[in-house]
Amino acid sequence: MRPSYLGRILLRWCDACHVPVLAERCSCGAATREVPVTPPGDARPAFPSDIAMINAIYNDHFGSPLVPEGHICLLNKVPDKDRMEEIIIGGGIAGSIRYIPEERRYEPIPRPEAGALLKPSRRFVVVDDGAVRTIRENAASVLAPGLVAIEDTVNAGDEVLILSRDGTCIGAGRAKVSAETARSMDRGQVVRTRRNIPSRIVTGTATWETAVNANRDVLIRAEAASMEFVRNVSEQNALQATISYSGGKDSLATLLVVKKAIGKLPLIFADTGMEFPETYENVRAVSERFGLEVAATDRPEKFWERFNELGPPAMNARWCCSACKLEPVLALIRSRWGECLSFIGQRKYESQRRAQSRRVWRNPNVPAQLCAAPIHNWTALHVWLYIMREHAPYNALYERGLDRIGCFMCPASDMAMIHRIESGYPLLWDRWAHHLNHWQEKQNLPADWACTGRWRVREGFQNEEDSDC
Numbered sequence: 001m002r003p004s005y006l007g008r009i010l011l012r013w014c015d016a017c018h019v020p021v022l023a024e025r026c027s028c029g030a031a032t033r034e035v036p037v038t039p040p041g042d043a044r045p046a047f048p049s050d051i052a053m054i055n056a057i058y059n060d061h062f063g064s065p066l067v068p069e070g071h072i073c074l075l076n077k078v079p080d081k082d083r084m085e086e087i088i089i090g091g092g093i094a095g096s097i098r099y100i101p102e103e104r105r106y107e108p109i110p111r112p113e114a115g116a117l118l119k120p121s122r123r124f125v126v127v128d129d130g131a132v133r134t135i136r137e138n139a140a141s142v143l144a145p146g147l148v149a150i151e152d153t154v155n156a157g158d159e160v161l162i163l164s165r166d167g168t169c170i171g172a173g174r175a176k177v178s179a180e181t182a183r184s185m186d187r188g189q190v191v192r193t194r195r196n197i198p199s200r201i202v203t204g205t206a207t208w209e210t211a212v213n214a215n216r217d218v219l220i221r222a223e224a225a226s227m228e229f230v231r232n233v234s235e236q237n238a239l240q241a242t243i244s245y246s247g248g249k250d251s252l253a254t255l256l257v258v259k260k261a262i263g264k265l266p267l268i269f270a271d272t273g274m275e276f277p278e279t280y281e282n283v284r285a286v287s288e289r290f291g292l293e294v295a296a297t298d299r300p301e302k303f304w305e306r307f308n309e310l311g312p313p314a315m316n317a318r319w320c321c322s323a324c325k326l327e328p329v330l331a332l333i334r335s336r337w338g339e340c341l342s343f344i345g346q347r348k349y350e351s352q353r354r355a356q357s358r359r360v361w362r363n364p365n366v367p368a369q370l371c372a373a374p375i376h377n378w379t380a381l382h383v384w385l386y387i388m389r390e391h392a393p394y395n396a397l398y399e400r401g402l403d404r405i406g407c408f409m410c411p412a413s414d415m416a417m418i419h420r421i422e423s424g425y426p427l428l429w430d431r432w433a434h435h436l437n438h439w440q441e442k443q444n445l446p447a448d449w450a451c452t453g454r455w456r457v458r459e460g461f462q463n464e465e466d467s468d469c
């Protein structure tokens with residue numbers, strides 16, 4: 001099924017302030033223009049470490065970094081076999097990065113618009129004036145007769161930029177042959193040009209502080225609507241109110257809104273025992289900063305018991321959520337309050353399922369918990385701008401290239417993230433890999449089952465336990 005937008009995409013750009021704006025008009029008064037992101041389109045800020053990684057990938061391949069100094073950059077995850085992210089600079093899509101798990105590396109996939117930002121010294125071709133128009137307008141292939149020059153290191157399968165004789169970038173695509181072969185050809189295809197929706201890049205430096213100011217009215221409106229929702233739900237339900245806090249950005253924004261609307265509440269933290277050290281640290285920092293009590297669940301005892309019985313949890317066999325979150329949360333609520341109302345950081349832009357879910361609900365597995373989602377209608381960018389405005393202490397994992405906070409061994413992770421966790425948290429991962437290998441041996445599974453991530457999907461298994469992890 002083709003991916004679709006999960007709500008109206010609000011991402012726009014102010015060319016006067018050089019920042020994203022989630023409204024048709026910037027706080028500076030200028031009209032904004034649409035950014036043509038690929039669905040679902042829940043773009044987020046690129047942190048300095050993300051920008052360093054993007055620049056290393058482009059520099060490695062093209063001999064030039066992509067993101068200019070001092071520019072705001074966003075990342076937009078798009079559907080792919082593993083992980084692919086669009087890179088938004090100056091209000092346009094400059095290109096993407098795509099992870100190749102087998103090679104443990106990202107490849108850059110530039111758009112022609114990247115030519116406004118980088119001057120390639122590697123992996124480019126130059127075409128004759130006569131070929132420029134059809135390449136630019138119709139994404140025609142680069143053919144041998146129209147080729148003026150091809151840089152030495154180009155290999156078949158490489159991403160290349162297509163330049164005109166004056167050095168203007170007119171297209172991007174994949175080389176069909178190596179530089180050596182191309183030079184010996186009289187006819188045939190040298191580069192297969194890619195067709196993309198064009199977008200406009202207007203460069204200019206800006207800070208995230210400017211972005212927060214540019215979205216001043218947007219944030220005031222979003223906050224007011226969410227606070228009203230919180231007041232209404234708590235007035236209509238005479239239950240102990242709580243905030244479900246995971247250590248992630250969405251639950252942090254929820255906490256801020258709820259606290260402002262109805263005051264201090266206890267935080268429910270489902271301690272799965274599989275959290276990153278940064279997450280424990282964030283829960284501590286947040287509770288201290290806002291003076292909120294943390295009601296943490298007991299660490300699940302059943303996890304290893306079930307692992308030994310069922311093998312590791314998989315995307316289509318997520319027994320982990322009920323064992324590590326739902327059951328302990330239910331036990332906690334029953335013992336503390338009997339029943340409670342919990343404000344949760346769910347957003348419709350996160351997934352198709354969440355887009356269709358209601359804003360107030362009960363999970364049949366946790367009947368003692370009435371759930372409500374104050375920031376249901378917020379995009380990731382609303383959340384980040386709001387957290388920045390409030391100077392709230394967010395989880396340090398976001399600055400280390402992880403965009404989803406949860407159990408470190410979540411089977412829903414892509415290989416790009418798993419490889420990052422493997423190298424960044426070797427002790428944590430080794431322990432997990434040890435258990436995977438043990439199960440692989442015990443079940444006579446193929447030798448690459450554990451290390452290639454095949455454990456994340458249970459073969460021949462139907463039951464998709466839809467969970468809230």
Ligand SMILES: [Zn+2]
Pocket residue numbers: 014015016017018026027028029030214
């Ligand atoms: Zn502006």
